[in-house]
Amino acid sequence: MLLGVIADDFTGATDIAGFLVANGMKTIQLNGVPQEAVPVEADAVVISLKSRSCPVDEAVAQSVSALKWLQAKGCQQFYFKYCSTFDSTPEGNIGPVTDALLDALDEAFTIICPSLPVNGRTVYQGHLFVQGDLLSESGMRNHPVTPMKDANLMRLMDAQATGKTGLVSYREIELGADNVAARFAELKQQGCRYAVVDTLNDQHLAAIGEACRHLTLITGGSGLAAGIAQNWSESLSDQSDAMQAGQPVSGHTVILSGSCSVMTNRQVAAYQPQAPHFALDVKRCLSESNYVDVVFDWVASHLGGKLAPMVYATAEPEMLHAIQAEFGAQASSQAVEQFFHQLVQRLQQHGVTNFIVAGGETSGVVTQSLKVKGFHIGPQIAPGVPWVKAIDQPLSLALKSGNFGDEQFFTTAQGYIHD
Ligand SMILES: Nc1ncnc2c1ncn2[C@@H]1O[C@H](COP(=O)(O)OP(=O)(O)O)[C@@H](O)[C@H]1O
Ligand SMILES: O=C(O)[C@@H](O)C(=O)COP(=O)(O)O
Numbered sequence: 414m415l416l417g418v419i420a421d422d423f424t425g426a427t428d429i430a431g432f433l434v435a436n437g438m439k440t441i442q443l444n445g446v447p448q449e450a451v452p453v454e455a456d457a458v459v460i461s462l463k464s465r466s467c468p469v470d471e472a473v474a475q476s477v478s479a480l481k482w483l484q485a486k487g488c489q490q491f492y493f494k495y496c497s498t499f500d501s502t503p504e505g506n507i508g509p510v511t512d513a514l515l516d517a518l519d520e521a522f523t524i525i526c527p528s529l530p531v532n533g534r535t536v537y538q539g540h541l542f543v544q545g546d547l548l549s550e551s552g553m554r555n556h557p558v559t560p561m562k563d564a565n566l567m568r569l570m571d572a573q574a575t576g577k578t579g580l581v582s583y584r585e586i587e588l589g590a591d592n593v594a595a596r597f598a599e600l601k602q603q604g605c606r607y608a609v610v611d612t613l614n615d616q617h618l619a620a621i622g623e624a625c626r627h628l629t630l631i632t633g634g635s636g637l638a639a640g641i642a643q644n645w646s647e648s649l650s651d652q653s654d655a656m657q658a659g660q661p662v663s664g665h666t667v668i669l670s671g672s673c674s675v676m677t678n679r680q681v682a683a684y685q686p687q688a689p690h691f692a693l694d695v696k697r698c699l700s701e702s703n704y705v706d707v708v709f710d711w712v713a714s715h716l717g718g719k720l721a722p723m724v725y726a727t728a729e730p731e732m733l734h735a736i737q738a739e740f741g742a743q744a745s746s747q748a749v750e751q752f753f754h755q756l757v758q759r760l761q762q763h764g765v766t767n768f769i770v771a772g773g774e775t776s777g778v779v780t781q782s783l784k785v786k787g788f789h790i791g792p793q794i795a796p797g798v799p800w801v802k803a804i805d806q807p808l809s810l811a812l813k814s815g816n817f818g819d820e821q822f823f824t825t826a827q828g829y830i831h832d
Contacts, residue, residue, distance in 0.1 A: 415456050422777055427790070430459045433641075443787040469505040492641065514630055514632075518629050524609075539567050567580060660831075661809035669753055683823075688721065753775055754782045788802060795817055
């Protein structure tokens with residue numbers, strides 16, 4: 414095995430796994446650190462954790478344990494995958510996990526590269542932009558769990574990490590990979606532990622990727638995956654049928670949406686006139702233990718139609734803020750997650766085999782509830798969202814990051830399901 418990826422959530426994991434496969438690396442995704450022997454024949458292994466918004470010490474422990482497992486499997490390079498919108502708080506978890514991984518690897522330097530230009534995530538003078546808006550002025554300022562109120566990656570790192578952060582600006586990146594590598598060495602020499610790298614386009618990512626060839630630890634979003642895969646191209650095994658193993662097959666399909674992002678709100682709105690849909694009542698999630706029976710009965714009675722039924726907690730910012738003010742942000746998000754956990758188990762027992770899920774945390778809950786050990790990676794529905802198929806059960810999932818895909822994502826995803 415060549416590359417080991419530690420992803421801080423499940424959509425993030427399928428996102429990077431999809432790009433690695435698309436760029437020639439035979440990749441397998443494992444859900445959590447395996448507790449028993451798992452046969453892994455791949456160029457890259459992505460371990461998905463649910464460590465983005467848990468307490469810092471848990472995130473660090475999970476990530477270091479994943480690292481040790483990957484080291485034991487012989488990985489030569491490691492990638493800490495976090496969100497392209499840098500989802501975190503002043504406490505973490507990106508900074509503390511990066512520090513812990515550097516320490517465990519006995520390394521003194523890495524890069525911070527959340528950019529993903531194909532989905533509008535760019536970095537200019539160390540500031541993260543989402544579709545042309547500063548991160549702090551994008552929909553991410555209203556995120557239910559990790560509201561992002563600052564776009565300056567150096568400041569964000571200063572708040573959560575122990576070391577000094579430097580910048581490699583786009584002008585230096587345009588001078589090419591050798592120049593970028595030289596700048597990394599210079600920043601390290603100056604005592605920087607992390608370098609934020611500007612990225613305006615895929616050419617910049619290619620130069621950064623090449624400059625990372627000799628870094629043991631890389632941190633970032635999924636955008637850099639292509640460049641990293643390129644560095645390993647001479648050592649790769651045959652990839653010809655890799656995507657076939659992840660192709661979804663026909664079966665009962667359900668859409669579960671727990672993301673409140675701007676794009677998911679648009680996707681839910683676009684799907685409503687086309688198919689059966691059920692809006693969750695957060696108050697009932699919090700207070701009625703049999704609410705799951707009500708929703709399960711509704712889903713069961715709508716299976717098998719032309720388009721899959723959709724259950725959603727997705728809310729516009731005004732409604733979300735009202736819910737959070739009434740019940741508390743943490744309590745309401747946990748109630749929604751707990752609800753999806755129960756519903757998914759009921760649906761699995763009922764024979765639902767295909768789940769299209771919107772939201773990273775939500776996808777983590779769904780995947781853990783289904784008790785899937787790992788995935789084969791299938792075709793990409795949209796950049797960063799492949800279909801994935803369980804290695805140990807007849808289950809297919811499309812785990813969509815809140816902000817990914819276009820308005821018709823839910824219908825497009827179902828177009829990949831065949832007999
Ligand atoms: N109506 C709602 N009220 C309160 N919390 C909600 C609501 N809908 C979703 N949530 C919570 O918001 C969080 C969304 O996070 P996530 O699933 O990661 O989506 P995204 O990918 O957009 O970040 C989840 O914890 C979810 O349970
Ligand atoms: O990097 C990204 O944007 C995604 O891979 C990702 O991590 C998504 O997280 P959510 O928005 O919480 O789904």
